[in-house]
Amino acid sequence: MDKIVRVNMSTLTSSNESVPEAWAGLGGRAMTSTIVAEEVPPTCHPLGVNNKLVFAIGLLSGTSAASSGRLCGGAKSPLTGTIKESNVGGTAARQLARLGIRALIIEGMPPGDAWYNISVTKDGITIQEETALMGAGNFAVADGVRARYGDRVGVMSVGPVGEMRMALANISVRDPEGKLRSMGRGGLGAVMGSKRIKFIVIDDTGTPAAVPLHDPEKFKAAGKRFTKTLQEHPVTGQGLPTYGTAVLVNVINEAGGLPTRNFTQGQFTAHDAISGETIHDTIVARGGKPKHGCHAGCVIQCSQVYNDADGKYLTSGFEYETIWGLGANCCVDVLDDIALADNILDDIGGDSIEAAVMFGVAMEAGVLEFGDGKEMCRMLREEIGKGTPLGRVLGGGAANVGRIYGLTRVPVVKGQGIPAYDPRSIKGIGVTYATSTMGADHTAGYSITTNILNVGGHIDPLKKEGQIELSRNLQIATAAVDSTGMCIFIAFPGLDIPDCLAALVDMINARFGISLTMDDVINLGKYVLKTEHKFNLAAGFSNEHDRLPEFFSLEPLAPHDAIWDFTGEELDTFWNF
Amino acid sequence: MSQTIQISVNLFASFTRGRFKTAKQSHPTGTRIADIIRELGIAEPEVGIIMVNGRRAEPDHQLTDRARLALFPLIGGG
Numbered sequence: 266m267d268k269i270v271r272v273n274m275s276t277l278t279s280s281n282e283s284v285p286e287a288w289a290g291l292g293g294r295a296m297t298s299t300i301v302a303e304e305v306p307p308t309c310h311p312l313g314v315n316n317k318l319v320f321a322i323g324l325l326s327g328t329s330a331a332s333s334g335r336l337c338g339g340a341k342s343p344l345t346g347t348i349k350e351s352n353v354g355g356t357a358a359r360q361l362a363r364l365g366i367r368a369l370i371i372e373g374m375p376p377g378d379a380w381y382n383i384s385v386t387k388d389g390i391t392i393q394e395e396t397a398l399m400g401a402g403n404f405a406v407a408d409g410v411r412a413r414y415g416d417r418v419g420v421m422s423v424g425p426v427g428e429m430r431m432a433l434a435n436i437s438v439r440d441p442e443g444k445l446r447s448m449g450r451g452g453l454g455a456v457m458g459s460k461r462i463k464f465i466v467i468d469d470t471g472t473p474a475a476v477p478l479h480d481p482e483k484f485k486a487a488g489k490r491f492t493k494t495l496q497e498h499p500v501t502g503q504g505l506p507t508y509g510t511a512v513l514v515n516v517i518n519e520a521g522g523l524p525t526r527n528f529t530q531g532q533f534t535a536h537d538a539i540s541g542e543t544i545h546d547t548i549v550a551r552g553g554k555p556k557h558g559c560h561a562g563c564v565i566q567c568s569q570v571y572n573d574a575d576g577k578y579l580t581s582g583f584e585y586e587t588i589w590g591l592g593a594n595c596c597v598d599v600l601d602d603i604a605l606a607d608n609i610l611d612d613i614g615g616d617s618i619e620a621a622v623m624f625g626v627a628m629e630a631g632v633l634e635f636g637d638g639k640e641m642c643r644m645l646r647e648e649i650g651k652g653t654p655l656g657r658v659l660g661g662g663a664a665n666v667g668r669i670y671g672l673t674r675v676p677v678v679k680g681q682g683i684p685a686y687d688p689r690s691i692k693g694i695g696v697t698y699a700t701s702t703m704g705a706d707h708t709a710g711y712s713i714t715t716n717i718l719n720v721g722g723h724i725d726p727l728k729k730e731g732q733i734e735l736s737r738n739l740q741i742a743t744a745a746v747d748s749t750g751m752c753i754f755i756a757f758p759g760l761d762i763p764d765c766l767a768a769l770v771d772m773i774n775a776r777f778g779i780s781l782t783m784d785d786v787i788n789l790g791k792y793v794l795k796t797e798h799k800f801n802l803a804a805g806f807s808n809e810h811d812r813l814p815e816f817f818s819l820e821p822l823a824p825h826d827a828i829w830d831f832t833g834e835e836l837d838t839f840w841n842f
Numbered sequence: 843m844s845q846t847i848q849i850s851v852n853l854f855a856s857f858t859r860g861r862f863k864t865a866k867q868s869h870p871t872g873t874r875i876a877d878i879i880r881e882l883g884i885a886e887p888e889v890g891i892i893m894v895n896g897r898r899a900e901p902d903h904q905l906t907d908r909a910r911l912a913l914f915p916l917i918g919g920g
Contacts, residue, residue, distance in 0.1 A: 499890065499916030508855055510919030515854045519912045521896040537863075542855060567919075585919045711920050718918050719891060723898065757918050824896055 267365045272383060272390060274460045275314065275373030279390035284367050290779075294350045295748035295793050296321035296368050297339025301348055302796045304370075307803035311343040311452075312430055312459040314374040320361070320421075321369075323750015324773050327362025327476035328484070331492040332752040334358050334560030336438065341804070342451040343459075344432040344619070344662055345680045345704040348800040349451035350747065354559030354568075355438030356467075358750055360419040361385070363472040375461050380428075383465045384414070387472050395463045400425060402612035402650075403437040403445055410466050411443065419467035424614025427454030429652045431660030433615040433623070434458060444570075444581050446559050449616040450706065451681065452662075479778030487771035494765035495564050498758035500720065505567035505754065506556045510585035511541030513685075513713075517589070520717055520726065521824045522690040525593045526635060527625035528676045528683075531690050531822045535598035539588050544571065547600060552576050565754055571604050580608040586707065589685035590621020595628055595635060602638025606645055613650040615660070620645070622663040622682025630670035632659075674816050679704035679806070689817055689827040691716050691726040696736035696831070700811045700839040702797035708753055710740035714760060721760030727827055733839055741842070745790035749773065791842060798840065808837050847871055847907040851878060854914045869905065876901040878911065890916030 269282045291299055297319045309315035318340045325333040336358035342349035361369065364387060375381065380399055384391040398409050406422040420439040427434035434454025437445045448454075478484045496502045504512060514536055517523045521531040537543060548555045554570040559582060573579040583604060591603045610617045624641055627633060632655075633640045648656035658669055663682040667675030676683040681704030688695025693712025701709040712735050716726035724731040739756075746753055749769065758765040770781055801810075817829035852864045861882060869878070875894070879886055879901065891914040892899045905911065 500918035504855065504890075504915065504917035505919065508917065512855055512917045513919040516891060516914055516917065519852075519854075519893050519896055519914075542858065708920055713920070714918070717891070719898075719916075720918060725898070727897070753920060754918075 267367045269368045269370065270366050270390060271370045271372065272392065273373045274371060274375050274381070274462070277375065277381070277392045279392065291748065292324035292326070292367070293321055293335070293337040293352070293748040293750050294339070294744060295789055297337050297350050298348060298793055298797050300368065300370060301339045301341065302800045305341050307341070307800050308805065309341060311341045311346065312455060316341050316456055316459070318371040318453065318456045318460065319368060322358050322362050322367060323748065325776060326358040326750040328478065328772070328776060329475070329562065330488055330751070330772050331495055331562060331564045332755060333750050334562055335750050335752055336361070336448070337747065338436060338448045338453050340453055340456045342453070343430070343455045344452035346804060347679055347702060347704060347806060348797045349453065349703060351448045351450050351453055352747060353436070353438045353446050353448040354563070354752070355419070355440045355446040356560065357419040357421055357438050359561065360467045360469040362476050363469040363474070364467070371460055371462065374459065380461045380463050382463055384468070385465060386468045387470070398463055400428070403614050404612050406464055407439050407443055407445065410464055414466050414468060417470070420464055421467070422464035422614070423454045423457050424612060425650055425652065426614045426660060427458040428463070429657070429660070430455040430458045431649070431657065432662045432665065433619050433649070433660045435614055435616045437611065437614055440559055440581070441561050445611045446582060447611065447616070449618060451703070454614050478776055480775040484772055484775035487768045487775055490764055491768035491772060492564055494758040494762045494768065495755065498762060500718070500757040501565045501754055505565050508541040508545050509555070509567050509569050509583070511544050511583065511588050513585040514540040514588060515542065516717060517686060520690065521822070521827070522687045522717070522726070523589065523593050524676070524685065524687045526596050527594060527629045527674055528687060529674070529820070531687055531824060531827070533593035536593065538598045539592040539600055539603065541585070544569070544583065544588070544600065548572070557581060563752065565752065567754065573601060580604045580611065583607055584617070586685045587617040587621060590618060591624065591641065594621055594625040595641065597636055597638040597641065599638050602642060606638070606642050609642060609645040609650070613645065615645070615649065618684050619662050619682045622676055623659060623666055626663045626666045626672060626675055627659060629674060630666065630672060632670070675814060677705060678813060679810055681705045686713055687822055688813055689822040689829050690825050692729055692831070693724060693726060693732040693735050695813060695829060696732050696836065696839065697740065699813050699831070699836050700736065701740060702794060702801055708743065710736045710743055711753070711756065712736050712739060714739070714756070720757055727825055729831060729835070733835065737839055737842060740794060741787060741790035743790070744793035745786045748789060748793065808833070811836050811839070844907065845871055847873065847905060847909070849905050849909045849911055852910065852912045854912065855917055856915050857884060857913055873905050874901065875899060875903050875905065875911065879913065884913070888915055890914050
C-alpha cells in the first residue's frame with residue numbers, strides 16, 4: 266500500500282501515514298507544492314526548524330512508461346524566499362516508487378551539532394549519526410555509500426556547499442552508472458544541510474520489480490503509443506540523443522539571444538568552440554558517450570559522458586545552460602575548463618546555472634577576469650568548496666554578489682539567476698522569467714519552443730504579441746507534466762503530436778483505474794500554479810516582483826537592438842486564469 | 843543593378859555532414875531560400891529552423907546581398 270513517510274529531525278523519529286484522500290491524485294510537483302503550501306508557514310526562515318524538505322515521486326514513477334524517472338523536491342527556497350520545486354533524474358524516483366513511498370517529508374531540526382544520514386528500505390527508516398563522510402564531495406559520498414550499503418543503492422546527498430548552507434547548494438542524486446544528477450535550482454541543498462542530513466540512502470531490495478497497475482493491458486498499449494511519439498518527433502528522436510541540449514548554443518547565438526559577458530551582448534564570437542557540434546565531436550574523439558540516459562527507461566537519452574584529453578571521465582550531464590553560462594556569459598572559450606567547472610560543481614554540490622550567472626556578475630565586479638576559466642575552477646574548488654569568506658560571498662548566488670559589489674547589471678528574478686536566453690531578444694522566455702512562481706526559471710514555461718524552435722507553431726521572439734498567452738499555456742502544461750514524474754522534454758512531441766499527451770493521460774488512467782481527461786490535466790497544472798502563487802503572496806511577494814531587473818529596459822541588446830518593453834500592467838495579466 | 847548577390851550560408855548539427863559549416867556563395871538576384879536548400883540536397887521537411895540575419899525566415903524568402911543564412915535541422919533542448 267502506498268504511503269507518506271515523515272522523518273522528524275527534531276526527535277529523530279519517523280512515521281508512516283496512508284496517503285490522505287485529498288492527496289491521492291497528486292504526484293511530483295503537485296504533491297510537493299501542496300504539502301509545502303499546507304504545512305510550511307510562508308514567512309518561516311528557510312533554514313529554520315519550520316521549513317520542510319519534501320520529496321515526491323510522480324504519478325507514473327516506477328512504471329515502464331518511457332522517460333518517467335524524475336523525482337521532485339520542494340521547500341521554501343533559501344535563495345528566492347518563494348516556494349520552490351526542483352526535479353532530477355537518476356535512480357531515486359524508481360526506487361522510492363518500488364518502496365511504495367509517494368512522498369518523503371523531512372521536518373524539524375536536530376538539537377546539538379551532530380550530522381545524520383537517513384536509510385530508506387522496505388523495513389522502514391533508520392536515522393543514524395554520520396561522521397565518516399562529513400566534508401566529502403558528492404562523488405566520494407556516492408562511492409562511500411555504495412561501499413557501505415551495497416552497489417545498487419540510491420543516494421541523495423549534499424556536498425560541502427550544502428553542509429555550509431550556501432544558497433547555491435543543490436542536492437545530488439546518483440545516476441544508473443554511479444555518477445551524479447542534480448536537483449539544481451533554488452538552494453534545496455541548503456535546506457537539507459540546515460537539517461544536518463548528509464545523505465539519504467535508498468535500498469529497494471525485496472520490493473516487487475514493478476509498481477501495481479490497475480489495468481496492465483491498457484497501460485502497455487498506451488505506453489507503446491507514447492513511446493512512438495517520443496521516437497517519431499525529430500527533437501526527442503534524433504536531435505537530443507545525438508547532440509544533447511548543447512545543440513542550442515549555435516541556435517540561440519544565431520538568434521542573438523545568447524547572453525554574453527554578463528548579459529551585455531547577444532552573441533559570442535567563440536560560440537563554435539563551445540557548441541553542441543564541437544562537444545559531440547570531442548566526445549567521440551576521446552571515447553566518451555555522446556548519448557546517455559540519466560535514468561533507466563529514458564528513450565530520449567539527451568545526456569552525455571565527456572572525457573578529458575587523456576580519455577578519463579570529466580563530466581556528464583553537460584547541459585546547454587551550464588555551457589552557456591560558464592562559457593559565453595563568462596567569456597570562457599576553453600571547453601575543458603567549462604567541463605571541469607561542471608564537474609567541480611557536481612562534486613561540491615552547487616547549482617551550475619546559479620554559479621554561471623554569479624560568475625558573470627563577479628567578473629563584472631572585477632573579482633576575477635572575464636575569460637579566466639582556470640581561476641573560475643580554482644574559486645569553485647578552493648574558495649566556495651572550502652567556505653572561505655570570498656567563497657561564502659560567491660556561494661550566496663548572483664544577487665548576493667551583485668549587492669555586495671554595488672552593481673546594477675544583476676540578472677535575477679526573485680533572487681534567482683536568469684538562465685541562458687536573453688529576455689530582450691526572446692520575449693516569450695522573459696515573460697516566464699518574470700511571472701514564474703519559481704523565480705527566473707527557463708524550464709517552468711519553456712517559450713523557446715515556439716519563439717525559436719518552431720515547435721508548437723511560431724511566435725516572433727522580438728515582439729510582445731502572443732507571448733503572455735504562450736508563457737501561461739506552457740507554465741500550466743509544465744506544472745502538470747512536473748506532477749507526473751515525466752521528463753519535461755516529452756513536451757516537444759507533446760506540442761506537435763496529439764497522441765503524445767493523449768497516451769500520457771491513458772497511462773495515468775490505466776495505472777490508477779481513474780478517468781482523467783486532458784481538461785483535468787490542465788486543471789491540475791492551473792491548481793499547482795495558483796497554490797504556489799498563494800504561498801508566495803503570503804510570503805511577502807506581490808505583483809511588483811513579477812518583473813525583470815531594470816537594466817533590461819534600459820540597455821538595448823545587439824545584434825537586434827532589442828529592449829525589454831513589457832509594462833507591469835501587461836505582465837500582471839499573466840494571472841488572468 | 844547587380845545580377846548576383848553574395849551571401850554567407852551557415853549549416854549546423856547534422857546538416858554539416860558531407861557539406862560544410864560556413865561558405866560564402868554567389869547566387870543570382872532573386873534566389874529564394876528554398877533554392878539554396880534544394881541545391882544543398884536537403885529535403886525541405888528536414889529543415890527545422892531558418893534564420894536570415896538572426897531572424898526567422900520562410901523558404902520562399904528572397905535573399906538580398908550580404909545576407910547571412912542559417913539552416914538548422916529540427917532540434918531542441920532546455
